[in-house]
Amino acid sequence: MSALIEIDRLTKNFGGFTAVDDVSFTVARGEVLGFLGPNGAGKSTTMKMLAGFVTPSSGTARICGEDVVDRPVAAKRHLGYLPEGAPTYPEMTVAAFLAFVAHVRGFRGSEAADRIAHAMRLTTLEGVRLQPIETLSKGFKRRVGLAQALLHDPPVLVLDEPTDGLDPNQKHEVRRLIAQMAPNKAIIISTHILEEVSAICSRAIIIARGQVLADSTPAELAGRGSSLDAVFRDLTLPKEVA
Template sequence: MIEIERLTRRFGAFTAVDDVSFTVAKGEVLGFLGPNGAGKSTTMKMLAGFVTPTSGTARIAGFDIAEQPVQAKRAMGFLPEGAPTYPEMTVTDFLAFCGRIRGFSGRTLDEKLAIAMAQTQLEGVRLQPIETLSKGFKRRVGLAQALLHDPPVLVLDEPTDGLDPNQKHEVRDLIQRMAPDKAIIISTHILEEVSAVCTRAIIIARGKVLADSPPAALMRPGQTLDQVFRDLTLAPREAA
């Protein structure tokens, strides 16, 4: 469902993403990990069609994001870092606006809105302007728009950022319930989140993939993310 092949992005002399390749199948939840500046968000923006690759290709459900962008984006829900909204709109108005862009109207649109708001537990604030919401509720609005059209592919950049512990648990449960029918990529800094919901983990640093395996193979109990990175970067030198 997700195919990334030799994806590279340069900004002048700086290479943000360097020859990255991987695939994600239906039923997989991929945790995408890396330190700040590793290339995670740039990779996800290229996958979503917001940044043009310098070289390489990305496909969603078989559609090339550069050559067939409309078809690719129909099959994908994208939650970017700091998901933009229209802050003066109410939650219902904003999601309805997103739904109409997706081609829904009438009873179908109403049903889509009701399902997305129930999934993200937004019913209680549906008539509030988005600018009045807490960071956690704003994040849930961004997640709701990504889920609105029930896409087979989800690309979620820090989906639990700003949520309290109970809200984090609810979003993780939602991802687990959706996982069998979708291919999902989650960018996160939270190892607990990877262990809880991900079937695979990719670790990226300086634009290159360092590891791709089940979470249990990468992380020892009680490790921090910094320790995982250190183990991966030091291992080749120690072996040498």
């Protein structure tokens, strides 16, 4: 398996505070990595550095071999990113927003229309396609964010809490979609839901205080205790993470 995501000694300091401290890992094609940790652990900062939205203090991150600092545009062409909160233009309709994203991605005409339609089918958005985003529920807004990340069919996906705000059926559908895409992509999912890791992740990294505490398969982590919940307790993470 070839590594599509490479993070090497990544560090981010905010003044005297170190949010991410010498973090290294790779994610190969076909892997779904669950990125776990409590609030403030460094998960979102790590993903923002990988996505090119935050500049590292030191270390490197590469997407499909492209350095996110030295070649940011080339790196982002390979990336689908769902950030926390999935910011959009709330006054736009779903269809107009996805058309805007398609234009930014360089798609025109029938190709843009086909990609927009496909992204909406994948995320079940056809029924609200002409509705302003600001009028949607939290779950639908989350699906709009997921649709824009999938629109250009990137080989790398970085998804921050992809099922946040979804009802149980919607969560199942998103997890099924991720499982379908997994063989051809490298995927990182930030989550605090242990059930999600067991359901769709082939590997899990636990981070706390900006440092990697564990990197293993969900089954191997569970073998350290009666459940993954026990692993979190053993690593002295706050109980609310579980």
